[in-house]
Amino acid sequence: MVRHLVRLTDWTRAEIDAVFALADEYSAGNGPRRSGSAVMFFPSSSLRTRVTFERGAHLMGLQPIVCPPDALEKPEALSDVAGYLAPWTAVLVVRHRMEIIEGIAAGSPVPVVNAMSELNHPCEVLSDVYTLGKKRDPRALHYLFVGADGNIAGAWREIATVLGLDLTQCCPRELATPGGDWTDDLAGAIRTADVIITDGPGPHADRLAPFRITADLLDTAPPGAQYAPCPPHVAGREATADAFKHPAFAGHGFKQALLPVHQAVMEFCMSA
Numbered sequence: 001m002v003r004h005l006v007r008l009t010d011w012t013r014a015e016i017d018a019v020f021a022l023a024d025e026y027s028a029g030n031g032p033r034r035s036g037s038a039v040m041f042f043p044s045s046s047l048r049t050r051v052t053f054e055r056g057a058h059l060m061g062l063q064p065i066v067c068p069p070d071a072l073e074k075p076e077a078l079s080d081v082a083g084y085l086a087p088w089t090a091v092l093v094v095r096h097r098m099e100i101i102e103g104i105a106a107g108s109p110v111p112v113v114n115a116m117s118e119l120n121h122p123c124e125v126l127s128d129v130y131t132l133g134k135k136r137d138p139r140a141l142h143y144l145f146v147g148a149d150g151n152i153a154g155a156w157r158e159i160a161t162v163l164g165l166d167l168t169q170c171c172p173r174e175l176a177t178p179g180g181d182w183t184d185d186l187a188g189a190i191r192t193a194d195v196i197i198t199d200g201p202g203p204h205a206d207r208l209a210p211f212r213i214t215a216d217l218l219d220t221a222p223p224g225a226q227y228a229p230c231p232p233h234v235a236g237r238e239a240t241a242d243a244f245k246h247p248a249f250a251g252h253g254f255k256q257a258l259l260p261v262h263q264a265v266m267e268f269c270m271s272a
Helices: 013-027 048-060 078-088 098-106 122-132 151-163 186-192 202-211 215-219 241-245 258-270
Strands: 037-041 063-067 091-095 112-116 142-146 166-170 181-183 195-198
Touching (some): 013 048, 013 151, 037 048, 037 078, 048 063, 048 091, 048 258, 078 098, 091 098, 091 258, 098 112, 112 122, 112 258, 122 258, 142 151, 142 186, 166 186, 186 215
Parallel strands (some): 037 063, 037 091, 091 112, 142 166, 166 181
16 A cells, blocks of 8 residues: 555654654664655745655665656546656655645655645644654643644644644634644633744735734743744744744754655655
8 A cells, every 4th residue: 555645643653752753763864775766746935844755865875857747637537637747756745735745656666745835834833743753752742833823734634633742723714624633712721832933824814913012921931842833934023033043943853854854755755
């Protein structure tokens, strides 16, 4: 059976733990090696995800071959695309609409990895939880997502469901992700938050302005709390400039694990 990563809720806690164990191996420089190619579909605007998937594949022994996403928008069945590519590639890494990712995974004889859709961003949050787990037990933390429903909120809801994480979303009620814990009391919620996550406001900038993270708010968070915004983040948008200078700000190094985690995801899918 082919193992894909489309949604984190398709995986079990044990499978996520296995990916983290592989990421440890790749971080130490002794992860499994592969031969062949990794065919990837990325828009030109992709930076961190594309660089780490391409670099990660190369370091594993795979040749990364990057195509534009519109190569998947021809009048051709996605199962035919996957079938023709299968003899030449070990894994497909796709950033596209969920219907495209689901469509190609449904008919693909090789693994398909979701590198971001409009509904979720599974590899991003896998990396974040992996990084948090290097210093603390991620399952013992309280997570506060400040922002509207979207792909980052959706991915955090997925991983919280699988791992049993304590996750609360803070935003206006009508912008919340259905089915999750929710509050609109930012000042109260941040007082118990070990990890504060934000995403860009998208079309909801005016509605989310009262939920902007500030240094004063971060001062009220528990000792050791981390503010881990999802990039690209912009001072004055989801957070004030002083929030990005606060000791709680996780910093650029927080995303370093994208490389070994992306390697681990590809290897885990290919090894099924």
